[in-house]
Amino acid sequence: MSEEQKRLLEAQLWNIANELRGKMDADEFRDYILGFIFFKYLSEKQYIFANKLLETEDVKDYALVTDPEDLDAIRTESLSALGYFLHPNELFSAIAAKGNNATENEDNFILEHLESVLNGIEQSTMGTESEDDFNKLFEDLDLGSTKLGRTVEARNTLIAKVLSHLDKIDFELENLESDVLGDAYEYLIGQFASGAGKKAGEFYTPQEVSKILAKIVTTGKKRLKSVYDPTCGSGSLLLRVAKEVDEIGDFYGQELNRTTYNLARMNMILHGVHYSRFDIRQEDTLAEPQHSEKRFEAIVANPPFSAKWKGADNPLNNNDERFSQYGKLAPKTKADFAFVQHMIHQLAENGTMACVLPHGVLFRGAAEATIRKYIIEKQNYLDAVIGLPPNIFYGTSIPTCILVLSKCRVHSEDILFIDASNECEKEGNKNKLTPDNIKRIIDTYRKRETIDKFSYVAPMDEVIENEYNLNIPRYVDTFEEEKPIDLDAVAKQLQEVAQKNKSIDATIAEFCKELNISNPF
Numbered sequence: 218m219s220e221e222q223k224r225l226l227e228a229q230l231w232n233i234a235n236e237l238r239g240k241m242d243a244d245e246f247r248d249y250i251l252g253f254i255f256f257k258y259l260s261e262k263q264y265i266f267a268n269k270l271l272e273t274e275d276v277k278d279y280a281l282v283t284d285p286e287d288l289d290a291i292r293t294e295s296l297s298a299l300g301y302f303l304h305p306n307e308l309f310s311a312i313a314a315k316g317n318n319a320t321e322n323e324d325n326f327i328l329e330h331l332e333s334v335l336n337g338i339e340q341s342t343m344g345t346e347s348e349d350d351f352n353k354l355f356e357d358l359d360l361g362s363t364k365l366g367r368t369v370e371a372r373n374t375l376i377a378k379v380l381s382h383l384d385k386i387d388f389e390l391e392n393l394e395s396d397v398l399g400d401a402y403e404y405l406i407g408q409f410a411s412g413a414g415k416k417a418g419e420f421y422t423p424q425e426v427s428k429i430l431a432k433i434v435t436t437g438k439k440r441l442k443s444v445y446d447p448t449c450g451s452g453s454l455l456l457r458v459a460k461e462v463d464e465i466g467d468f469y470g471q472e473l474n475r476t477t478y479n480l481a482r483m484n485m486i487l488h489g490v491h492y493s494r495f496d497i498r499q500e501d502t503l504a505e506p507q508h509s510e511k512r513f514e515a516i517v518a519n520p521p522f523s524a525k526w527k528g529a530d531n532p533l534n535n536n537d538e539r540f541s542q543y544g545k546l547a548p549k550t551k552a553d554f555a556f557v558q559h560m561i562h563q564l565a566e567n568g569t570m571a572c573v574l575p576h577g578v579l580f581r582g583a584a585e586a587t588i589r590k591y592i593i594e595k596q597n598y599l600d601a602v603i604g605l606p607p608n609i610f611y612g613t614s615i616p617t618c619i620l621v622l623s624k625c626r627v628h629s630e631d632i633l634f635i636d637a638s639n640e641c642e643k644e645g646n647k648n649k650l651t652p653d654n655i656k657r658i659i660d661t662y663r664k665r666e667t668i669d670k671f672s673y674v675a676p677m678d679e680v681i682e683n684e685y686n687l688n689i690p691r692y693v694d695t696f697e698e699e700k701p702i703d704l705d706a707v708a709k710q711l712q713e714v715a716q717k718n719k720s721i722d723a724t725i726a727e728f729c730k731e732l733n734i735s736n737p738f
Contacts, residue, residue, distance in 0.1 A: 226386065227404045230254070233382045234405065237375070241364050247409040248357040248476060249365075250379070251402070255483045256355075257383050258398060259338065260309035261390050262299060267291050280305050292341075300347030300492040307334040313384035316377030327380075328360050328373050347492040350482055357476050399456075399488040406451050406484075410611045421450060422519040423609055425650035426573060427457040432659045433571040433601075433621055434515040435461040445469040445513035447502040447559060448520045452481035456488050458517060468495040469513065471502045503527075503555050506539075508563065516560045516570035522613065523575055526552035538562065543591045545584035553578045554588045561598060561622060569600075569623045576604070576618055579687035590685040593632075593677075598622040601633040601662060604689045606641040608648045618689070621662070632680055633665055635672045636693040670695045 234250040267279035270291055276282055282291070282305055295302045305311065312334065316327040335355040342351040366372035388398040403424070410421035422430075435441065435458060442465075444458045449470030459465050468490060472478040478499040485495045498507035503526050527534070528549040534540055539562040540547075540555065547555040553574050560570050578585065579602065593599050601621040608614040616638060640654035650658075661672045673692045683691055729736045 223400060226401050229382075229386060230401055230405055231408060233379060234408075236379050236382065237365070245364065247405075248480075251405060251480065251483065252355055252358045253379060253383060254398070254402065254405075255487055256335065256338075257309045258388065258390070258487050259299075259301060260303060260307075261388065263295060263301075263303045264308055264310075265391060266295060266299060270294055280308060280311065296341065296345050296347070300342060300345070300486075301338050301351055302341040303334070303338065307337060309380070310384055313377070313380040316373070317381045325377060326373055327377060328369065331376065332360050350486070350492040350495070350497075354479055354482060357479060402484065402487055403453060403456075406453060406480075421611060422454050422573070423611070423649075424453075424457070425655060426519070426605070426609065427454050427517075428655055429603075429619065429650075429658055430454065430517045430519075430571040430573070431458040431461045432655075433619070433662060434458060434517055434569045436569070436663055438462060440464045440466075441514050442466045443469060443511070443513045443565075444515040444517065445508065445511075445563060446516070446518050447471050447506075447556065447563070448473075448518050449481050449497065450477055450519070452484040452497065454517050454519065456484065456490075458515060459488075459490075466494070468497075469508050469511065470495075470497045471507050472497065472499055473501050475499060503552060503559060504531075506559065506563075511563065512565040512568070513563055514565050514568045516564055516568065516572070518556065518560060518570075518572040520553065520556040520572065520574070522553070522615070522617075523550070523577065524552045525550055526555055528552070528555065543588045545587040547588065548584055551577070551581075551585070554585055557592070557620065557622075558588065561592070561596070564622070564624055566624050568625070569621065571619055571621045573605075573617050573619055576616055576688075578620070579618060579689065586685065589687065592622070593680060593685055597626065597629055598624060599632055599687075600626055600628070601635065602687050602689060603635040603658060603662070604638050604693075606638050606648045606650070608646075609641065609650065628665060628674075631674050631676050632687075633662065633672065633674050634687075634689055634692040635661055636670075636689050636695055638689075639695075 234246060237246045237249050264279050268277065271277045271279060282288060292302045312327055312331055316325050318325060335358060339351050339354060342348045366375055406421055407424065439462055441462055444455055444465055446455050449455060449472050452470060455468050455470055468485065470481060472481055478497065481497050500507055526549065528546045530549065534546055539559050543558065560572060564570050600623045603619040605617045605619065607616040635658060637658050640650060640657060641648040642651050661668060665674060667673050675692045726736050
């Protein structure tokens, strides 16, 4: 599919999304449209898979299969391969057709059937390996919400119209070389983030930032055993890492928000990640880590900036092996370093982690200074500090930075500083990193070079001399000298202006005399 066709598909999906919008907030109609797209995806995967099983049978079209034994056989195979099962009359196309084709003998009411089908997908997985991955996936699709319409009939009409529009779109799921639906899904998530304001930070990292993080943690690698995001949002960052290597063994993530957790699981499945290869959990990462026994080769994260956490209020944290060795706990009102400590604990000995944080982590004092010093002096894990432009994240305009840490540092005697604060272009009311900006940042990181007014390889002695303060301007001098001012030329210009003013004053005086009025000057 060409780029032009992709853009057309994205536009079609966005137009369909706006059919649902009405008076709903962006994050509300997001849940409906992404849920319906996901249902269509599951349905088409079921249809394609079943038809392959039917190639040697008399009835080769799964939509027409009625034999109980055939359906049982397809169900068994589907649960193993896909992780779920849909009957022929539960397929997306069947429901869409009924919703838009009322007859004398049958009405077009589909809401109850649709709700039953969505619940049935989850129920089909009960007792199987995929049960946790499909549990309550569709709980945010409230088909009885008055935001879809004041009456049942109005809600039915709207949903039927949306399903009909979606049914006409070919997602090319049989094209193994294409990820049309995955790309379109990411586009929609980004569009919803741009309209969700502050809430967007809960589930979405701009793709340009995701690319930088992904390229950093995959430097020098073609395969990864595992990748982990402790604040995974919609899962887009994990999936971005997958685009930078040939193969990833397993994906791990944790997300506090229930709705976003559902979105992450949908996103994984929809991008073709088999249910057995991802483990996304819902819980507070700092209070209830769900993968504490595992160590990961790559970790990427965009934690909530300066979030509150229980920290010192919980005595158990002083003995928690994630935090106890540092001598201090992160402040209760700023959990940034708590997330860093958690990720260091989960990082494999051959692993690299890259996370986005507010600039304050680079220079704030008290407990954070103690933790920062320990990471640099005792552990020697900090590999690079990259300053990003302001106003590139949804929900906040503050400048941010990327910390890169590794337990297998090659350059253990220095730390690389990159000031990319001006590496952006204006796009609407936001700043955006261009492909050239991204390339310059990554090339500089990988070559580890000092570039005037952009990057600096700081010897460890210099960092110690600065008392472990990592504020980027201490290391990268971006000061631009002003051009010398020719005072003689300025004086001449002032004389010329004064002379012109005298001429104007004289002209005004003449006009006043002719009009027989007093001269204001």
